[in-house]
Amino acid sequence: MDAADLHRIATEAMRARGLLPAFSPQALAEADSLRSAALPRGDDVRDLRGLTWFSIDNDDTRDLDQLSVAEPLGGGAVRLRVAIADVDVMVARGGAIDGHAAANTTSVYTAAGTFPMLPELLSTDLSSLHEGRERLAVVVEMAVQTDGTVSAADLYRAAVLNHARLTYDAVAGWLDGVAAAPAALAAVPQLEDQLRLHDALAQRLQQWRQRRGALHVKTSEARPVFEDGRLVDLRAEEKNRAKELIADVMIAANGATARFLAERGLPSLRRFLKAPRRWDRLVQLAARHGVTLPAAPDAAALDGFLAERRRVDPAGFADLSLAVVKMLGSGEYAAAAAGEAGQGHFGLAVNDYAHSTAPNRRFPDLVTQRLVKAALAGQGSPYDAEALAGIARHCTLQEDNANKVERQVLKAAAAFLLNGRIGEVFDAIVTGASAKGTFVRITRPTVEGRVVVGFEGLDVGDAARVRLVRVDAGQSFIDFERVR
Template sequence: MTSHRSDLKGIARRAMVERGLLPDFSAAAMAELAHIQRAATDQQSPLRDLTSLLWASIDNDDSRDLDQLTVAELQPDRSVKILVAIADVDALVTKDSALDAHARHNTTSVYTAGELFPMLPEQLSTDLTSLGEGQDRLAVVVEMVIAEDGAVLRSALFRALVLNHAKLAYNSVAAWLSGTGPAPERISAVSGLEAQLRLQDQVAQRLKARRHQQGALSLETLEPRAVFDGEVLTAVRVDQKNRAKELIEDFMIAANQATASYLKGKGVPSFRRILRSPERWQRIVEVAARWGEPLPGEPDARALETFLVKRRQADPVRFPDLSLAIVKLIGRGEYVLDQSKDRAPEHFGLAVKGYTHSTAPNRRFPDLITQRLVKAALAGTSTPYRPDELKYLAGHCTEKEDDAERVERQLRKSAAALLLESRIGQRFDAIVTGASDKGTWVRLLDPPVEGKLGGITRGLDVGDTVNVELISTNVERGYIDFSRVGA
């Protein structure tokens, strides 16, 4: 019997090894895990008991590695206090332990169509260090007071005991918020949660509006996901952005900024997540010029955002194709060590300065590093990482994140190759997503899969639209080859 899932699992494990990632935990790590029987408690440190607040999680339908909870409190002056609780993973995964060594090596969970390779064993990440519904859990809380115009008036960090009152999913919450679906059962079951989430949604929209006024980019890329019927791959579907995802995204961006600000205020060297000014800005200018939109000669996030907003309004169906082209031209984010006391490094795409990663310590090692730095600063103890160690880890985390993304991308392509195996010779509309000395790459508009374009590609660049014919597929390598029609 055909088992596409099993085939993809084998490919995923081989791709992990090829990229220098560890698909399995060491015997030492599993021995450590065997001694961890329950969630962490802390009798020594001062903890706030915030279990009575209406905390809830919003994540993917099938997610169990829950890293954060949110809650909002309306203030007398119409500002709103937003609290983000982040799972205290460090309480069970100590620095330099065997479990930490695995997390430090891979630096991230790797999500593939064949198999999930968690950064931490699932007994931890989906249970003992997860903010699961109905469980008292230790957390690092980021508290922010947000003005009516979306400005963050002040922020603070502290440790607390929290309780998830409702595990919610993006799609059903988004449908309810936008008025296209009923309130999810868990929202209706918890008194006061409906009003609580509507308040959070209002504040998130204010934060988002303010960031975009300052030049944050309205990008909407497609995220293809393999769909199975049992063990058989049946489709590749795109996960769309929605209001609930934006709610969490906007709160996490604000929490990450507040965390970076806290560490800077304490004089602690720490990670920053940056996106440098685009090297291929001139090509972005050329892409915008096709629609009669002039952009300045030097990189300008606000001008680019104005162009993106116009294009989304003019052609929402094809906007993700433009977004993908712009994302490729802007380049990739990276981790750097920030020891400066004055000017914070910038994130071009988010239009923020002094930004870090702190809100997903079950899934990303940089967030676990940041959590340890925060906890040491809160306790007034010595910093757990030397500056030279942090500098090395910043480069290492960037490199391994790239490796993990290559594995995920290869498996998306392997799944796509499986789906297209029987369609050799068919023609498709496509958009150019990459053009360099190494080759030219295109993504089909339907199904949303990417492959290499052979034959005559002279004159093509990112953002161009072409008609292509499917020539061959290689499921093992994730290769999909097209030729240009009518070149």
């Protein structure tokens, strides 16, 4: 199987799930017209190009959505600025590009490649915060205290410049003391100080959330490995210190954005995660390890259990994390009226949370950016309550469809890799158990498949030995039987 085979499977899966795999000629023409367009600057745009902005992302990421910079304040506090690409200035509401983005609502990242929400001329070029390129941005400025509290925040427009494009693995290796410093640290003055300040600041922010019950889990995702255009492996890519650094900073920015809109009297799109429906199963899972969780969902108690298991069984913590994540379920979007408190996010232990930091690849973030810019201009909401509610429902639906496409293509790739391994036995963990079937995840390659024989009595979080009995790359089938 080569990349072209996978791309065909991905394209068919996109269409089957109601997602658009390609842009219309009108959308591409709109994008092309922006090549030489003069973007409106306005008197309200601050010139912050001289600050030591930097980005950290995956090695192959080209749609850079955010930069950050920090500086010490008195008494141990820190001023943190997060610059978010001003995508709205290029994507006219109601235009062809906006229509495509509103239909898909997200970029779809498959083993066959990315199906971007915006034309690549924008998302990976004109609206991407590339190193050395002047860009317009919406800046979230926060004062973070020594205990991780965000005591004050403001939002405004600015011109920014990315002085260093860094990667997760390089930064994490350096912070952990197992790799040399990234070359940019020697080339960009004050960059090393910025990274160390960000690392300390992120730990403050994370600890503040963990005191409130934020869950600290170890997750990974499989990424395809090609050699000479042929798929040869699916390798697990885990969280690291640099990824957590960026995640903590962005969570803070998303919370500050939600509160800003509430304070300005505008409605918003919120991201929330309900208390887990399968809390009883989490209670059972903890009891296996001699830990008693309360009968009602309690994030702090669950995180305490996770922290203890990380300490006593680091080798098994990834499987435990996977089981917990599966039982937590998926986040959703909801519209919050002006002045209305948002629903909380159980996993992050935050309220008033709005996705805002990735407008190149998520439509809710683009909508939120338009709401923020309306607030800054002293205007009313560009979306009424009914429109926002409809957007929230559609974004939740399409996110689920995108996830299904990603899983289907990943399974097709894994089925190809497993084609010659029928009859082989694997260690697995149960990731799903319902009327739709019982599913397990194996490693090497990292993928999920269905247990078609012997699934009785299995539940999420159980360890199992399974034998591979059938694969079909074209249909994305991977079937196992339980080995007792």
